Amino acid sequence: MNVWLWNQRESRFQEPMADISSSTLMAADSWFVEDGRARAFDRHRARFGDAAAQVGMGSAITKGFWAAVVEKIPATGEWFPRVDVLEDPSGAERLLAFRLRPAPSRTRELRVLVPSHSDPRTTPCRKGPDIALLERVRADAREQFGCDEVLLINEDGYVIEGATTSLLWWDEETLCTPDPEMGALPGVTSAVILEEARTRSIPIELRRVRPEGLVGHEVWLVNALHGIRRVSEFVDGRGFHDSVQRGDESDQAWAR
Structure with a gap:
């Protein structure tokens, strides 16, 4: 699994400079992608935007952020990406993160x-x-x-x-x-x-x-x-x- 943090000032993703495993997860959303296609992606975007707004990060969810998310997802294969709002351990800062995860096995x-x-x-x-x-x-x-x-x-x-x-x-x-x-x-x-x-x-x-x-x-x-x-x-x-x-x-x- 790869994880990137969103640099709001430069409008790009970057690798974390420190361990983020102790950060608090404030909001998240995930969706299934198969060969570059996702069902109801606009609904996932809207739900995450609403959740981010609840924790004071709504203005950070820009078109540029979503464009960068889509760019990170490979055009082939099955993936289960996730976007997060994280709060650092001190509570002083909240960040946007993107996790690119291979899709787990699916069942009926x-x-x-x-x-x-x-x-x-x-x-x-x-x-x-x-x-x-x-x-x-x-x-x-x-x-x-x-x-x-x-x-x-x-x-x-x-x-x-x-x-x-x-x-x-x-x-x-x-x-x-x-x-x-x-x-x-x-x-x-x-x-x-x-x-x-x-x-x-x-x-x-x-x-x-x-x-x-x-x-x-x-x-x-x-x-x-x-x-x-x-x-x-x-x-x-x-x-x-x-x-x-x-x-x-x-x-x-x-x-x-």
């Missing part, structure tokens, strides 16, 4: 954990500050339950979204999405899917759903990297016991 299905805890995020409506926390949550789910993703659930037991994904599900011919008042991160990929559904006159409903309410339905967890992934199985971590660790899922798993 995933196994999902229903956790025993509610949504742990501190900044749910801005991508960035909770990335490291959510990766630890997903790492625990992989290690303990063999799951690829984790549902984020509010204190009333309703599903908000996934740790790195937006939730959509089908109720017969109706495409359902969580009530936005619950505070999900505005998903670029889910927005594109919902717009396509509207052009096809597919009914759409905003609903509140508990994990049990998803059983028996076609459930999608979507994001920019993977696109649409079907949930193949839910694993209920709320009734965790030793047999789950040994791989005997019994009634802890709901096959899809």
Whole structure:
């Protein structure tokens, strides 16, 4: 992975002069690029601009910045670039960074954990500050339950979204999405899917759903990297016991 910092005065990227690993991540956005093409790139740009404005860096997101970002991405291959707003350890300065990352392997299905805890995020409506926390949550789910993703659930037991994904599900011919008042991160990929559904006159409903309410339905967890992934199985971590660790899922798993 290559990382560059944006020099606002000279309008160019440069390599960091010091270690930036201890910087605080204030805002971020990422998207999938295949052979120089990216879906809904303008939406990712807008979402990052909004997030940067929330932390006082909106004026730094210029056309020149985005042109330099695009120039850094190779014309061939699969990539998963990310742009960041970073705050240095002293809190005295905020910087823009660009990370060029090879795209991870993509999948069409995933196994999902229903956790025993509610949504742990501190900044749910801005991508960035909770990335490291959510990766630890997903790492625990992989290690303990063999799951690829984790549902984020509010204190009333309703599903908000996934740790790195937006939730959509089908109720017969109706495409359902969580009530936005619950505070999900505005998903670029889910927005594109919902717009396509509207052009096809597919009914759409905003609903509140508990994990049990998803059983028996076609459930999608979507994001920019993977696109649409079907949930193949839910694993209920709320009734965790030793047999789950040994791989005997019994009634802890709901096959899809």
